[in-house]
Structures are given as C-alpha cells and as structure tokens.
Amino acid sequence: MSCLQTIQDYALRSLGFGERLLPRSDFTLCEQFTLIGSGMIWNVYFGVLALATGFLLATALAVGKASPNKWLRKPAEWFIFLFRGSPLFIQFFFAYFLFLSLKKSYPMFDAFTSAWLGALIVLFLNTAAYSGEIFYGALRSIPKGDIEAADAYGLSGWARFRRIVWPTMLRLAWPAYTNEAIFLFHATTLVFFSAFPAWQQRGDALYYASYFADKTFNPFIPYPILAFYFILLTLVVVGGFGLVNKRLNRHLPAERKAKMRFRVNLAR
Amino acid sequence: MHWLFYASFLKVLFILAVTAPVALGFGFAGAMAARSHIPPLSWLGKGYIAIVRGVPDIAFFMFFVIALDQGFEWIRHKVLCTDWDQPIRQGNDFIVCQAAKLPLSTSPEWVHETYGFALAIITFSIVFGAFAANVLFGGMRAVPHAQLETAAAYGMSRRQTFWRILVPQMWVYALPGLSNLWMILIKATPLLFLLGVEDIVYWARELGGTKTSKFTQYPHGDWRMWYFLFLLIFYLGMTRMSEIGLEKLMRRLSHGQATSGGELLRKETTA
DSSP states (O other): OOHHHHHHHHTTGGGTOSOSSOOOSSOOHHHHHHHHHHHHHHHHHHHHHHHHHHHHHHHHHHHHHTOSOHHHHHHHHHHHHHHHHSOHHHHHHHHHHHHHHHHHHOGGGGGGGSHHHHHHHHHHHHHHHHHHHHHHHHHHTSOHHHHHHHHHTTOOHHHHIIIIIHHHHHHHHHHHHHHHHHHHHHHGGGGGGTTOOOGGGOOOHHHHHHHHHHHHSOTTTHHHHHHHHHHHHHHHHHHHHHHHHHHHTTTSOGGGSOOOOOSSOSOO | OHHHHHHHHHHHHHHHHHHHHHHHHHHHHHHHHHHOSSHHHHHHHHHHHHHHHHSOHHHHHHHHHHHHHHHHHHHHHHHHOTTOOSOSEETTEEOOOGGGOSSOTTSOHHHHHHHHHHHHHHHHHHHHHHHHHHHHHHHHHHSOHHHHHHHHHTTOOHHHIIIIIIHHHHHHHHHHHHHHHHHHHHHHGGGGGGGTOOOHHHHHHHHHSSSOSSOOSOOSSOOHHHHHHHHHHHHHHHHHHHHHHHHHHHHHHHTTOSSHHHHHHHHHHHO
16 A cells, blocks of 8 residues: 555544544554644644633733732632642543533533543633733733833723733743643643543544554654654744744844743743 | 552652652753763753653653663563574564563562552653753853853862852752742653553542442442542642742742842841
8 A cells, every 4th residue: 555545544534534444553654654643633723722712811811810809810810720730631530520420411511521622621721821820920020111101191991901011911921922832732642641532543643653652562663753743843833933923022123122032941 | 449549649749759859860960961061962961851842741751661661671681581583573563582571470460560660750750850951951051150250260170160169059040940840740740640550540530430440339420520629639739838838948049149039038137
C-alpha cells in the first residue's frame, strides 16, 4: 500500500472518516505519521476553541478580580483559585463523573459526557482561570499615567476601558499569555487519558502515539513523531501570537518595543 | 481495602519528597552544563532545557517509562548474556534473555511494584529536572554581573566565583520560578496513574465505582464523582498550604538581598 493510499485512508480517521480499523501489524512509518497527524486535529480543535472562548471569560474574570465590589471580586477570586489550585487531570475526572451522574437524571447532558463538549468545557474554564490571573496581573501593572491621561481627556467608564485599559492590559499580558496558549495545547493531550472515552478509537495525537507504542513495544518512533508535530504546533502558536504582539505594540517607538521573551515562564 | 486508598495519599507525599530534590539536582546539573564553556556540554544542557518546552510533559512521561525500562534491560542483556546471538528487536517484539529481564520473572510481587514505582520517579525527575534547569539557568543569569566582576577582580578562579558568589545569590532570583515549579509538580502527581502506579486516582476509581475488577459486589452507587471531588479539595489544600509556606521562605531569602523585596524588608525593620 502506497503512502498516498494510507493518507487517504487515515488522514481523517480521528473524525471517523475513512478506514474503520486501525492498522494492526507491520506498521509503516507513513501510517504512524498519518494517524498521529490525524489525531492532532483534536488537539488543535480543543486548543483553539478553548482559547477563543476562554479569552472572553478571562477578561471578565480579570476585571472582576480587580473590582472594588466584593460581590464581583470574591467569585472571581474563588473561581481562579479553584481552577489554578487543582490538577487539570482531576478536573477532567471530576467533570466526567459529574456529567455522567447528571445524565442519569437529565438526558440532555448526554453530549457532555463525550469528549468534544465535556472536555472542551473543562479546558475552557481552566484556561480562563489561568489567563484571568495573567490579565489581572497585567491590569494592576498598567502605568498610572495612562489612566490619568485618559481621565484628563474626559474618557471614563466603558470608553476608557475599551480604548485605554483593555489594549494596555493585553499588551502587557501578551508574552505570558503566549506561554499559556502553548501550555493549553499541551494540556489537550490529557483529554483522552482521563476519563473521557475515545469513541470508536477516535482519539488525539497522544492516543494514537501510545497505541503504536503499545503495539510495537517501541517508543522510539511514535513519540518522536508526536514531539515533531507538537514542536511544529508550538512554532505556529508562537508565530501567530508574535504577529498579534507586533500589532499591539505598533504605536511604541521601535527601541521600546519589548521583544517577546519566552524564556522566563517555562511552565504555567 | 480502604486503607490502601489512604496509603496512596502517603505515596503521593513520598513521591513529592523524593522527586523534588532529585529534580533539583538534575536541574542544577543541566543549568551548569548549559553555562559551560565547552560547546558540546552547553548544547547538551540547552537541548535538554529546550526540548521539554515544545513537547507535552505527559508524552515525556509515557515515553520515558518504556524507554528507561528497555534501556535498563538492554544494558543488562549486553552485560549478562554475551553468548546471545539473535537481535533484540524482532519485528514488533523486544526480546532479551531471561536473566536480563527487569524485574526477574521469579521475583516476588512487591519487587515488580517497586520497580514500576522507581521508574515513575526517575521519569518525573528527568522531566521536572529540565523545568528546574531552565529556572536555575535564568536565576544564574539574573545575578548582577558586577558581583561576578568583583569576584574576578579579587582574584577568584571561575570555579570559586561560581560556588562562592553565584550559587549563594542565585536562589532568591530562582525562587519564584522554583515555587511555581513546586506547584506544577504537586499538580502533576495524579499523572502517576498513567504510569501504572496505583495512586489516589486509581483507588478513587476503584472504590468509587459500583462494579470493578477488584470488587464485584455493589456496596454503593456510583460515588466516583464524590471521590474525585474529595481529591480536588485535597489538592486545593496542598497548593494553598504550599503557597503560604513559599511566601514565608521568600521573605526569609530576600533578607539582606539587593532586590526590591530585600529593600522592602529593610525598610520594614528600620521604620
């Protein structure tokens, strides 16, 4: 079987299209590359959607945590503490069994027990908490002069937030937020290794990589392939976030433009 | 059987207690290698740091457990069975002679368990060593350069400068990163479940479920949700306690340092 044929059969295997049975013996390098790459679809899906939705909630959380109003501040603080203080792995397990028992009483929770929705919700809440904390830190380090200048120009309330506070917050938070995005993509590999079942063997990249490692008893081929894909993904994320960073900093004189520093926060 | 559940909490604490210093050791070695003036050594250190960043840590965990196991068996095979002429990798099989098997097939059950446990700890230490290496490397670079130049002016050798000037001062710069790392290490302990260690996640699933491989009667309904809620709270407590402890440590280390934290402490005491 040629490699092109393999790609046709397995490129969308993780979504349920193409060949139903996974290869069982005599694994070729092409099969491993194709299937693990096919699994990456799920990693990208979880990562992109969780980031996009989490971004909105994170902004709200950061503003809430910085709010002088106790009724806004306390819930935001507790939310952030809850999701940052406990392991994501346990959160997945807890959410899965929670949805499972909810399903018994309310059939509408059926979709929540499958990974595409249930795990996405957990990732969304988790990344919202982590980014919320990053944004909160940035919110507190907005230069006082910026706010005073906005006041002097007669901006207040929503207009001040929209035009001054929010862009500055993003600009300051962006390097750390890039880090968070990278780690979120890494965290997506946990989904199918927690309780969420990989229905009909439609799993993510790590799921297929460990499938091959189990079958061939040779970890030295599938895991480096997985590493290759993830390094590629990381580079894409860094590149994409770098472009946004450039745009956020476009008004600054060239020498003050902070170069994105990725060294400091290796882990979240 | 329930006491095994409680014992698994001790297991987690034990792993934390062992992994943290070992990983710190790996990290220190890695950071020293990365700083080295000998190019291959510095590449090795930098490569070790860089690769962990791009790849999910869980992939490392799953890779190293098999890779280390095969590595050990391969070395033992080469040493113990010199008269073996067949290749070790035959298609999809990894075949070593009987004497090289780890653990020996004749050894009792607890040896098997301990071996798996040890593999898990080594794996954890390697991965977190890379994280720690990055933090320590950053800490070493953050020490004001004037301090090192002064040391050189006093006629200290490179080695003396490193051990007497750089190492004592770097901790305060590295501590925020290290405390972050400690938090991550705590939160990574449930991943041991994936490495085949019978830890709290394993027992929560077993005991909470209605029918499992070990218990075939139905002692209660599906309580797994509550077991995991309990674990969630357990971890929240652990991280909160660590936060408080690390804050105290930071105050202590900042004492007398030329940083803004140290300056704040000085003002507090003199005022």
